[in-house]
Amino acid sequence: METADAGPMKPRERIIKTARELFRRHGMRGIGVDAIADQAGTNKMTLYRHFGSKDDLIVACLRDVAAENDEIWADLEAAHPGNPLAQLHAWLRVGAECAVGDDRGCDMANAAVELAEHDHPARHVIEEFKKAHRDRLAKLCRDAGIVKADMLADSLWLLLEGARVSNQSVGTAGPSAHFIAIGDAMIAAYAQESTAKPEATRAAAIA
Amino acid sequence: METADAGPMKPRERIIKTARELFRRHGMRGIGVDAIADQAGTNKMTLYRHFGSKDDLIVACLRDVAAENDEIWADLEAAHPGNPLAQLHAWLRVGAECAVGDDRGCDMANAAVELAEHDHPARHVIEEFKKAHRDRLAKLCRDAGIVKADMLADSLWLLLEGARVSNQSVGTAGPSAHFIAIGDAMIAAYAQESTAKPEATRAAAIA
């Protein structure tokens, strides 16, 4: 059949790319390896030669998602070098693209829902990825001089997670539509709290 | 096998109760009707006499979830009659029970993730439920005199959705641990904004 992607990519890449799309559209348990191989313009045998099992393929896809996300963070820092507050606002805008322009949520979070077994090989990748994301966000908040950096990071994090999962039940026109407004309000509130009160502290530091 | 639940309940109830638990633990696509019937102390044939298909059973389970939730809202109002702000804080506590004491998230949201087909019969139930929940929350905010009631409602809603989905990737000790603190801060910020600024308005109303 091979409806798409007979491009110059090697089979391995095509399989991962196609699998990611089909996993996303039908769920990991809702699509078979045969359909993935077909759609990738190859066949089941070569798929199994590159990935020993479907679970291995799933793990490879999630690692691909993680790598893609690393690029986003690199872009974020490159766009506003040395300006963590601007990076924080930019992060919010990037998150908004996910939260308003897409109704199938975060691949990692979806995988965590679908792969309920606690010993699934993908769980490790998911947990590592999400913790890394949250830690990067917290570092950004800290570097931006937010006092309660962890609280703001967790607030923004839960906001994004909530928006992306909410899209799947009530659509992008639901509460997620206010994503940026809510996020900006959060940042503003914590930033104000960080500059208003501790004048005594700052004065002491100067003196 | 019938490891559990040979109680006095009629088969239909036992099946729904068991199905809900197994769906929750293994995912809807991760458990078969045969296993559900076994665990419920009955058999597949009886299951199919009560529910025409597995999808029907799924819908029935989700309706059961919705009914249980209605009770929670009734309890909330009964506990603090005529005091919407107290109900709002109580709602946050109830949400916290889900967000810190459970790592398998919201059944409805999980179903939305797992049942990716846009025409699945359960989708209607999920959407209706989630919208009703969000609307009730917005009404509570409005009744509590919050000016930007919709914004607060959406913020709290996304907070809860995020916490419950986040539990499945990073556990209850992750950002969800700050659920109540974050929620209280949100309510406080919006409540302050609702009493501080509009003194002119209130004065005008009195005069």
Added chain:
DNA sequence: GGGCAATGTTACAGACCGGTCACACCCAGT
């Protein structure tokens, strides 16, 4: 051109799943 590794093709095995059938059973209401 020869050779070798990667890829394609077909068929198959084994398991599981949703769903149905025919028939035996139990037990309450009359």
Added chain:
DNA sequence: ACTGGGTGTGACCGGTCTGTAACATTGCCC
């Protein structure tokens, strides 16, 4: 005691799924 509706039992069908085996084919490098 009878009867009838709800229930239990096991077998079965057709389909789909992951994963494998054996063999043909392509394409690249020397």
